[in-house]
Amino acid sequence: MILILDLGSDENTVLARMIRDLGVYSEIKPHDITKEELAKLDNVKGIILNGGPLNIVDGKAIEVGDHVYAAQVPVLAVDYAKTKCADSLAQWPADEAEMKEIVKTFLFEKCHAEANWNMKNFIADQIELIRRQVGDRKVLLALSGGVDSSVVAALLIKAIGKQLVCVHVNHGLMRKGESESVIDVFRHQMEANLIYVDASERFLTKLEGVADPEQKRKIIGAEFIRVFEEEARKLEGIDFLAQGTIYPDIVESGTKTAKVVKSHHNVGGLPEDMNFELVEPLTYLFKDEVRACGLELGLPYEMVFRQPFPGPGLGVRCLGAITRERLEAVRESDSILREEFAKAALDKKVWQYFTIVPDFKSVGVKNNARCFEYPVIIRAVNTIDAMTASIEQIDWPVLSRITDRILNEVANVNRVCYDLSPKPCATIEWE
Numbered sequence: 001m002i003l004i005l006d007l008g009s010d011e012n013t014v015l016a017r018m019i020r021d022l023g024v025y026s027e028i029k030p031h032d033i034t035k036e037e038l039a040k041l042d043n044v045k046g047i048i049l050n051g052g053p054l055n056i057v058d059g060k061a062i063e064v065g066d067h068v069y070a071a072q073v074p075v076l077a078v079d080y081a082k083t084k085c086a087d088s089l090a091q092w093p094a095d096e097a098e099m100k101e102i103v104k105t106f107l108f109e110k111c112h113a114e115a116n117w118n119m120k121n122f123i124a125d126q127i128e129l130i131r132r133q134v135g136d137r138k139v140l141l142a143l144s145g146g147v148d149s150s151v152v153a154a155l156l157i158k159a160i161g162k163q164l165v166c167v168h169v170n171h172g173l174m175r176k177g178e179s180e181s182v183i184d185v186f187r188h189q190m191e192a193n194l195i196y197v198d199a200s201e202r203f204l205t206k207l208e209g210v211a212d213p214e215q216k217r218k219i220i221g222a223e224f225i226r227v228f229e230e231e232a233r234k235l236e237g238i239d240f241l242a243q244g245t246i247y248p249d250i251v252e253s254g255t256k257t258a259k260v261v262k263s264h265h266n267v268g269g270l271p272e273d274m275n276f277e278l279v280e281p282l283t284y285l286f287k288d289e290v291r292a293c294g295l296e297l298g299l300p301y302e303m304v305f306r307q308p309f310p311g312p313g314l315g316v317r318c319l320g321a322i323t324r325e326r327l328e329a330v331r332e333s334d335s336i337l338r339e340e341f342a343k344a345a346l347d348k349k350v351w352q353y354f355t356i357v358p359d360f361k362s363v364g365v366k367n368n369a370r371c372f373e374y375p376v377i378i379r380a381v382n383t384i385d386a387m388t389a390s391i392e393q394i395d396w397p398v399l400s401r402i403t404d405r406i407l408n409e410v411a412n413v414n415r416v417c418y419d420l421s422p423k424p425c426a427t428i429e430w431e
């Protein structure tokens, strides 16, 4: 393993990914790693002190402990003025190809690392570790159908088969065909032990008349935990809870300075009073590695490359107080948008795309008569980290076909609009 010590560089994850792409496992750890923590790490072949503009905390330059230099492995310091190592670099070259050459030399000539890290080996190792951790006991997993929980499920099914109990809660705010696809892939194709809970009515009743977006999110999150907990209590002899925690969740959680604009509460949180041991086999994978793992495990492409979908689902796209007729309009128009984006190969190009139905009507004319119905708003954005986003420029004929289909096929809709606002000022979702 190559250890990267975080001295505030923005390039830590790029570097870690680059090293893994070269077939050598790498991890990022805080600069103040203790001697004991360092000693516990498995097979460290080299250390990179990755500095940058932020390697100052509270006005003081970050200092790396002497035990790091005494670890008896090659140390490369980059953009780190306080370094005590001889082969240091002032900064990485701007060109990624040149950066890769330096990294390669360090890995293979200085550290004599072996290029043996790949997805097949990762899966084989994880299966072994999961079997060792779990033995013949049972594991519970909230399977939403999102990328991370689906990959965790596929990995656990391979490791422990029916000892894994998956619970899929349909909160009634899923996209068209989504719960069906979870059942098809996991129950029918992978023969998993899957409990399907259709809680749609229960969620819709709880949400009746609730117009405030944060309140809606809270209700959906809390109700989800309640339903999941009820299912878990019906089951006997479960000792473990599996979670789809991935590496960015861990790396970013300590450094986030972004102000909270929305609660972004992920549905599927851990019931706090439940006494489970955690199984988190994806903890060290980046998102693209999670996808590669999913493909290697045989999950369908559409599931592995699913666009991001908020935990509260269509609940935050049916604006204001949710009604069944507007929810249906969101679901149907979203399905048309997805179909047409796939036909135009925009599904592989655009980061997130969806429809919104607001809680107001406008006048229109249908079959020579005045009608008073809802608009559908289309949103299609590109972003790297969801903190800022730009608008995809969609060809007019594609927009026009989508508009025709929505107006003809979706009930209670008489107008289609395209949202041109970047983030900021707008956010990606409307609520």
Ligand code: XMP
Residues within 6 Å of the ligand: 217, 261, 262, 263, 264, 265, 266, 267, 308, 309, 310, 311, 312, 352, 386, 423, 426, 427, 428, 429, 430, 431
């Ligand atoms: P905004 O609307 O804040 O969204 O620009 C940024 C990204 O976060 C997703 N999002 C959520 N995800 N629970 C989630 O799991 C939420 O409540 C939530 N709200 C927004 C949004 O879809 C976009 O990808």
